[in-house]
Amino acid sequence: MDVGxxxxxxxxxxxxxxxxxxxxxxxxxxxxxxxxxFADAWRARYQPSMDRVRAGERPFVPLDVLHRESLPAALAEVGIDGVGMDGVGMDGVADDVAAELVLAWHRLDPWPDAVPGLTRLRSRHVLAPLSNGGVRLSVDLARRGGLPWDLVLGAEVVGRYKPDPEVYDSAPRLLALPPSRVLMVAAHVEDLAEARARGLRTAYVHRPLEFGGDPAPPETDPGADLSVSSLEELAAALGC
Amino acid sequence: MDVGxxxxxxxxxxxxxxxxxxxxxxxxxxxxxxxxxFADAWRARYQPSMDRVRAGERPFVPLDVLHRESLPAALAEVGIDGVGMDGVGMDGVADDVAAELVLAWHRLDPWPDAVPGLTRLRSRHVLAPLSNGGVRLSVDLARRGGLPWDLVLGAEVVGRYKPDPEVYDSAPRLLALPPSRVLMVAAHVEDLAEARARGLRTAYVHRPLEFGGDPAPPETDPGADLSVSSLEELAAALGC
Known part of the structure; x- marks a missing residue:
């Protein structure tokens, strides 16, 4: 693969x-x-929370806004009713705690292979996140975890959420490369299928513990150009 | 200054x-x-080349396209007439040489204080270019020179050229900061005046040799929050 x-x-x-x-x-x-x-309950609302933006029924807002909107329902699933009460307690969460919870998504740690793999990959290739997370979120994750991105791409840069084609198309456009020289890396076969539909190359990463083991993701993606079990394995596959 | x-x-x-x-x-x-x-002649066409995009008379195109369009006139000023002739010679420049010349703007070296200054600043602050150069150009300059950006902002991200306000506004918006916590750093008083008009803080860097010494830029910008003579001095001024 001639990846740029x-x-x-x-x-x-x-x-x-x-x-x-x-x-x-x-x-x-x-x-x-x-x-x-609670984490699973909140994440279960992640894809549905973007649907009205994807359908054009509301203007684009960054993921932090959607996370804040879906927070009360996620809290309710673990027995906490309400946000914005007078104080913090079993019956409610104060606004400042709600704001801190939204920032939890800015404070996630990389999988152990991520930084060593990305560091090797960056020696020869331009690297960027292409996430539905916002720009600031991507920057915060990178600074926290030491993710060696060259730049931040993704949903907020184009004002659309994946799998809208504009997000995938933005990568070759802004990187001044043909789509066939851009490799999309993801642990989700749907994301990769949409990327392929826009002409990008694809690499699947098996992350068995993303959902705590249940559901278990497939070990490989037969539709992808490559399937690996870590970003270090991806670096090796690309000769880095 | 409470800079983010x-x-x-x-x-x-x-x-x-x-x-x-x-x-x-x-x-x-x-x-x-x-x-x-030749460099001066090409640069003299830089600001005028963006005017039709700024005026809405043509769609946004990245700076590489504008550089290619202004190349023949710059070449003519040093006695080279025409691009796209059969070969390379005193009378013309082949298309592939023209393309390489456009990439000269991706192959510029940092001033000697830039990398040490940016490295110190990045220990406490998020850093990004906010240039009229394209995204790929910014990435290429960073990889060549070791510029430690957290992300790439600028004209191509918003499809507008400075001094259009959308470019300045994009920085606090995408960084999720109030404009007063974003510090714009430039060697050009006009750029800083436009940034200030959008609520950003400003720091002027004196670059006496930008135009080879003639014209000589002012030593300070009385309108800016800070005036420094290097990015290392800026880092010291911000306590980094």
Whole structure:
């Protein structure tokens, strides 16, 4: 493959959103809450939360706004009713705690292979996130975890959410490369299928623990150009 | 100043466009051409080349396209007439040489203080270019020179050229900061005045050799929050 740049899905592919959100939830909500169940409940609202933007029924807003909107329902699933009450307690979460919870998504740690793999890949290729997370979120994750991006691409740069084609198309356009020289890397076969439909090359990363093991993702993606189990394996496959 | 992020003009402020373009011109056009005069002639067409985009008379195109369009007139000023002739010679420049000349703007070296200054600043602040150069151009300059940007902002991200307000506004918007916590750094008082009009803080960098010493830029900008003579001095002023 004659690759000029690699673009990456981030949540689940580069960082472990489940452990990070659960860690912040335990810190902010206390030991009485099932933090992993809360993380799963919030994440379950991730794709649906973007649907009205994708359908053009509301203007684009960054993912932080959608996370804040879906927070009360996720809290309710673990027995916490309401946001914006007078104080913090089992019956409600104060506005400042809600704001901190939204920032949990900016404080996720990379999978252990991510930084060594990306560092090797960057020696020969331009690297960027192509996430539905906002620009500031991507910057915060990179500074926290040491992710060596050359630039930040993604949903907020174009004002659309994946899988809208404009997001995938923005990568070759802004990198001044033909789509066939841009490799999209993700742990989700749907994301890769949409990228392929726009002419990008694709690499699947198997992340068995993204959802805590259940559901278990497929070990490989037969539709992808490459399937690997870590970003270090991807670096090796590309000769880096 | 409570600064959260710094955004930088690039040509002249961070990199020495004149020496870099002259070096590439000497390499590609041979010793018979006054390479510094050619660099100055090309740069003189830089601001006018964006006017029709700014006026809405043509759609946004990246700076590489404008550089290619203004190349023949710049060549003519140093006695080379025409692009796209059969070969390379005193009477014309082949298409592939023209394309290489456009890439000269991707191959500019940082001023000596730029990388040490930026490295110190990045320890505490988010850093991004906010240039009229394209995204790929900014990435190429960063990879060549080791500029430690967190992300790439600028004209192509918003499809407008400075001094259109959308370019300045994009920095606080995408960085999720109030404009008063974004510091625009430039060697050009006009750029800083426009940034200030959008609520950004401003720092002027004195670059006496940007135009080879003639014209000489002012030593300070009384309208700016800070005036410095290097990015290392800026880092010291911000306590980095």
């Amino acid at each position: 740049a690699l673009v990456f899905d981030v949540f689940g592919t580069v960082v472990d959103w489940r452990a990070g959100v659960a860690r912040e939830a335990a810190r902010l909500l206390g030991p009485g809450v099932d933090a992993a169940a | 992020a710094l955004v930088f003009d690039v040509f002249g402020t961070v990199v020495d466009w004149r020496a870099g373009v002259a070096r590439e011109a000497a390499r590609l056009l041979g010793p018979g051409v006054d390479a510094a005069a």
